[in-house]
Amino acid sequence: MSRFDGTREEAERHDRADPLGFLRDRFVHAEPDLLYLDGNSLGRLPADTPEFVADVIRGGWGRGLIRSWNDWIDWNRQIGDRLAEHVLGARPGEVVLSDSTTVNLYKLAWAALDHAPGRRALVVDADDFPTNRYVAQGLARQRGLDLRVVHSDMDRGLDVESLRAVLDDQVALVVLSHVAYRSGALADMAAVNALAREAGALVLWDLSHAAGTVPVRLTEDGADLAVGCTYKYLNGGPGSPAFLYVRRSLQRRLRQPIQGWFGQRDQFAMAPGFDPVDTVDRFLTGTPPMLSTAALVPALALVEEAGVDRLRAKGRLLGELAVDLAARRLAPLGFRLASPEDPDRRGSHVTLWHPDAWRICRALADEAGVVCDYREPDRLRIGPSPAYTRFTDVWDALERTGRLVESGRHTRLPRAKARIT
Numbered sequence: 001m002s003r004f005d006g007t008r009e010e011a012e013r014h015d016r017a018d019p020l021g022f023l024r025d026r027f028v029h030a031e032p033d034l035l036y037l038d039g040n041s042l043g044r045l046p047a048d049t050p051e052f053v054a055d056v057i058r059g060g061w062g063r064g065l066i067r068s069w070n071d072w073i074d075w076n077r078q079i080g081d082r083l084a085e086h087v088l089g090a091r092p093g094e095v096v097l098s099d100s101t102t103v104n105l106y107k108l109a110w111a112a113l114d115h116a117p118g119r120r121a122l123v124v125d126a127d128d129f130p131t132n133r134y135v136a137q138g139l140a141r142q143r144g145l146d147l148r149v150v151h152s153d154m155d156r157g158l159d160v161e162s163l164r165a166v167l168d169d170q171v172a173l174v175v176l177s178h179v180a181y182r183s184g185a186l187a188d189m190a191a192v193n194a195l196a197r198e199a200g201a202l203v204l205w206d207l208s209h210a211a212g213t214v215p216v217r218l219t220e221d222g223a224d225l226a227v228g229c230t231y232k233y234l235n236g237g238p239g240s241p242a243f244l245y246v247r248r249s250l251q252r253r254l255r256q257p258i259q260g261w262f263g264q265r266d267q268f269a270m271a272p273g274f275d276p277v278d279t280v281d282r283f284l285t286g287t288p289p290m291l292s293t294a295a296l297v298p299a300l301a302l303v304e305e306a307g308v309d310r311l312r313a314k315g316r317l318l319g320e321l322a323v324d325l326a327a328r329r330l331a332p333l334g335f336r337l338a339s340p341e342d343p344d345r346r347g348s349h350v351t352l353w354h355p356d357a358w359r360i361c362r363a364l365a366d367e368a369g370v371v372c373d374y375r376e377p378d379r380l381r382i383g384p385s386p387a388y389t390r391f392t393d394v395w396d397a398l399e400r401t402g403r404l405v406e407s408g409r410h411t412r413l414p415r416a417k418a419r420i421t
C-alpha cells in the first residue's frame with residue numbers, strides 16, 4: 001500500500017514538516033510560478049552568489065589584480081577538501097577542482113590505463129552518459145585497446161552480474177556512473193569496487209548525478225578514482241569547474257596525459273622538464289577559471305549547511321511522492337515509470353516513459369510553467385532538487401502534466417526535436 005494519499009493537502013503537510021524548507025529562500029526564484037524540476041541538469045542560482053562573485057570581480061580582479069592569485073591559487077584545493085569532507089566521503093588531499101568532467105574523465109582514465117600496461121581492455125556501460133562512452137571509445141582507439149561494453153537495463157540500471165561477466169585479467173579500468181543519468185538508477189559502489197579489485201582492475205566513477213544529493217562514501221566504499229560536475233545538485237552555475245578524486249595511495253603511481261604547469265613540483269621555479277608534484281595537484285593542468293570557481297563557494301556553503309544526509313532524505317521522499325502521483329494521475333494517460341521502483345536504488349530524479357514525451361516536455365515548458373528534461377528515447381526526466389523544491393511543487397507539476405495531456409495541447413507541436421533537449 002502507498003504511504004501517500006494523493007491529495008495536495010498531504011504535500012502541504014510535508015512542506016510544513018520539511019526540515020530543509022528554510023533553504024528555498026536561499027535561492028533565486030525569478031519566476032515564482034515556475035515549477036523547476038531540472039535541478040539535475042542545472043541547479044538554481046543561490047541568492048548569495050551574485051554578490052560573492054561581484055566581490056571577486058571588483059575586489060579580487062579589479063583592485064587586487066595579479067596579487068589576488070596569492071589567495072586564489074589554493075581555492076581549487078580548499079574547495080576540493082570541503083567537497084571531500086561534506087559531499088564525497090573522501091579524505092583531505094584526495095579531491096581537487098579542475099577542468100570539466102569530460103576532461104577529468106579522460107585524464108584519470110588515461111592515467112589508469114598507463115598504470116596497467118599489460119592489460120588490454122577497458123569496460124564501459126552501453127547506457128552511460130554519452131561523454132563517458134565517447135571518451136572511452138576514443139581511449140580505446142588511441143591506445144589500441146579492446147572496449148568491452150556492459151549492457152545495463154535502461155530503466156533499472158547496472159546488474160553487478162553483467163559486470164562480473166566482462167571482467168578478467170585483461171581489464172585495466174571500468175568506467176561507470178554512480179547514478180544513471182537517464183533512469184536515476186543507483187549503482188552499488190562498494191560491490192562494484194570489490195568485484196573490480198578482485199579482477200585487478202581500477203574503477204573510475206562519474207558522480208555527476210550523485211554529488212550533493214546522494215551520500216557518496218568514496219573511502220568507505222573503497223573507490224579508486226572519481227570525477228563529477230558541480231553545476232547540477234551542487235548549484236555551482238553553468239560550466240562551473242568539475243572535481244576529480246584520486247585515492248591517496250594511488251596518487252604517486254598515476255601520471256595523467258596533460259603535463260601542465262599546475263601539476264608541476266615547485267611550479268614557479270619554471271624548471272626545464274616536467275616533474276609532477278606528489279599530491280593530487282599532479283592531476284591539474286592550467287590556470288583555473290576563478291570567476292566560476294567563486295560561484296561555487298556560496299553554493300557549497302548551502303550544501304554543507306543542509307548536509308547531504310538530510311538532502312538525501314528529502315530527495316528520496318520527493319521521488320517517492322513523484323512515483324506515487326505518477327501512478328495515480330499519469331499512468332491512466334499512458335505514462336509508465338522508467339526508473340527503479342525501490343527508492344533505495346534511485347538517486348534524486350525520476351523518469352517516466354510516454355510515447356509523446358518530447359512534445360509533452362516542450363508543451364510543459366512553453367504553456368504550463370513546468371521545466372523538466374526530455375531524454376531519449378521517449379522519456380520525461382523529473383529532477384526535483386531537494387535543496388529548493390517543495391512537495392507541493394512536485395504535486396502541482398504532475399497535476400499540470402495530467403491536465404496538459406488530457407487537453408491534448410502538446411499534440412499541436414511539431415515532432416521535430418530542438419537542438420537542446
Ligand SMILES: *Cc1c(COP(=O)(O)O)cnc(C)c1O
Pocket residue numbers: 100101102103129131132177181206208209229242
Ligand atoms: C552532466 C554529466 C557530465 C557533464 O560533463 P561535462 O564535461 O561537464 O559536459 C558528465 N557525466 C555525467 C554522468 C553527467 O551527468
